[in-house]
Amino acid sequence: MSKPLLSAVHVYPVKSLAGSGPGEAVVEPWGLAGDRRWMLVDAGRQHVTQRPHPKLALVAAEELPSGAVRLTAPGMEPLTVEVPEPGRTVPVVVWRDKVEAVPAGRAAAEWFSTYLGTALELVHLDDPARRRPIDPRYARPGETVSFADGYPLLLTATSSLDALNLLIAQGDHADEGPLPMDRFRPSVVVDGTAPWAEDDWRRVRIGEVSFRVAKPCGRCVVTTTDQRTAERGKEPLRTLARHRRRGDQLVFGQNLIPEGTGTIRVGDDFEVLD
Numbered sequence: 001m002s003k004p005l006l007s008a009v010h011v012y013p014v015k016s017l018a019g020s021g022p023g024e025a026v027v028e029p030w031g032l033a034g035d036r037r038w039m040l041v042d043a044g045r046q047h048v049t050q051r052p053h054p055k056l057a058l059v060a061a062e063e064l065p066s067g068a069v070r071l072t073a074p075g076m077e078p079l080t081v082e083v084p085e086p087g088r089t090v091p092v093v094v095w096r097d098k099v100e101a102v103p104a105g106r107a108a109a110e111w112f113s114t115y116l117g118t119a120l121e122l123v124h125l126d127d128p129a130r131r132r133p134i135d136p137r138y139a140r141p142g143e144t145v146s147f148a149d150g151y152p153l154l155l156t157a158t159s160s161l162d163a164l165n166l167l168i169a170q171g172d173h174a175d176e177g178p179l180p181m182d183r184f185r186p187s188v189v190v191d192g193t194a195p196w197a198e199d200d201w202r203r204v205r206i207g208e209v210s211f212r213v214a215k216p217c218g219r220c221v222v223t224t225t226d227q228r229t230a231e232r233g234k235e236p237l238r239t240l241a242r243h244r245r246r247g248d249q250l251v252f253g254q255n256l257i258p259e260g261t262g263t264i265r266v267g268d269d270f271e272v273l274d
Contacts, residue, residue, distance in 0.1 A: 007158060015038065018058070019061065024264060027264055029144065031258075033219075036088065051222055058230050079108065086192060102125075128145075138215055140213070151255035153188060154185070155189075155211075158191045161179070179235060198213075214254075217252060217253075218249035219251065
């Protein structure tokens, strides 16, 4: 087996939209720099994702050097949204968390509302250092997270995807496989580890940054969404239900909490510390 290393980095500027795969990223206490600092909310200011709206997979969000995001989507004119001025915040809800965020303005709201055909608003997380604590069952005091589902980073392993695809090939929906890694929307992907080895990791290091492994990532219907067409199938949830059930969750990948900051780069060594 080859030496374990970091093979991909992914940043998603807007929660649940398509992101980018830079060669490197800065690790901040709450996640990768620029990752999920923006989020869509509905008229009740509840978070909006691909779960009910698979068409969001076709919207690309590119972070610009200023922190602004450039949005593109089929049938829509591109739109650049600047970071809103600090000031008035509104309460928004991400799962069970109530978080203060800054509205991004009318142009962004109209753009997304036109695209999905329902009233939406784009909001920005102005102060990730203090807005949203991580679940205290897994976090230390003061640890926070962006608009990600619950944890600063999500790690997946290429070997585990290969193993999952072999299982899919043996199942009732073999024609849906093999699935690409983008179905799982990871922050970081590692090569050179044994399949499912991540089940036993407690602490890991990527390049110069170490991380605690908080918990396995429970998967949802987004994984059945083709991120290039927005079409949905049965896999991988059908196969995960048979082979990767942990309690009431179907799991793939591990949630990470940074123990420090620094820059990680594709090709960096990956090491299991505990």
